[in-house]
Amino acid sequence: MLNNSKKTQGKKLASKVTVPKSPPREPTAEESAEMERISERIKEMESEIQTQKESNAKLFEEIEKAASYQDDHNRVLDSITDEKTEMLEEIEQIHQTIQGCRELEMQKSMGNQYEQLTKEKDSLANAPFPWQKCGACQNQYSQEEEDRTPRTLACGHTICLGCAKHLIHKNKIKCPFDEVVSIVGRGPLATQLARNYRIQDVCEQNM
Numbered sequence: 237m238l239n240n241s242k243k244t245q246g247k248k249l250a251s252k253v254t255v256p257k258s259p260p261r262e263p264t265a266e267e268s269a270e271m272e273r274i275s276e277r278i279k280e281m282e283s284e285i286q287t288q289k290e291s292n293a294k295l296f297e298e299i300e301k302a303a304s305y306q307d308d309h310n311r312v313l314d315s316i317t318d319e320k321t322e323m324l325e326e327i328e329q330i331h332q333t334i335q336g337c338r339e340l341e342m343q344k345s346m347g348n349q350y351e352q353l354t355k356e357k358d359s360l361a362n363a364p365f366p367w368q369k370c371g372a373c374q375n376q377y378s379q380e381e382e383d384r385t386p387r388t389l390a391c392g393h394t395i396c397l398g399c400a401k402h403l404i405h406k407n408k409i410k411c412p413f414d415e416v417v418s419i420v421g422r423g424p425l426a427t428q429l430a431r432n433y434r435i436q437d438v439c440e441q442n443m
């Protein structure tokens with residue numbers, strides 16, 4: 237069907253080109269041969285055009301396919317970009333969480349350090365100076381409690397009255413630091429051993 241119509245078209249074209257309308261006469265052998273060649277050429281061209289059309293159609297199809305691939309590709313790229321953005325956001329959040337944890341950790345450790353230092357400071361502030369304590373029993377001297385009052389021995393060392401009471405043997409007290417013996421008279425020790433007012437006074441000032 238297609239071929240027939242083509243042939244007809246070819247002949248029509250050939251007749252248009254080569255056959256004059258008037259005066260009517262038989263074509264010469266040369267003219268007939270020429271017409272035949274032209275007709276053949278037209279057929280060839282038609283076939284070439286058809287081939288070209290088919291090839292164009294294929295090409296168009298491929299272009300469409302490529303375009304759709306491009307679309308898919310773009311969609312994939314978009315989704316990858318979205319995923320990347322999401323991941324970056326997640327990473328940022330994780331980073332912030334880590335940062336927060338670090339800060340919290342730092343605050344905690346600083347808090348602990350501060351607490352520790354405060355404790356040390358308090359204990360240092362409250363700790364008695366060495367001269368505020370009896371060197372024998374390590375108890376703090378006190379004016380209120382008689383046994384905690386500082387008493388001077390003959391050697392010059394000072395201990396609390398309580399320690400003196402423990403150390404007295406007959407009427408002698410052996411100094412716990414240098415073993416020098418102090419001889420004390422009769423009567424209560426509190427009256428026999430002189431108070432070390434110097435120590436007592438500075439203790440009172442620092443309490």
Ligand SMILES: [Zn+2]
Nearest residue numbers: 391393411414
């Ligand atoms: Zn002594």
Ligand SMILES: [Zn+2]
Nearest residue numbers: 370373396399
């Ligand atoms: Zn003592």
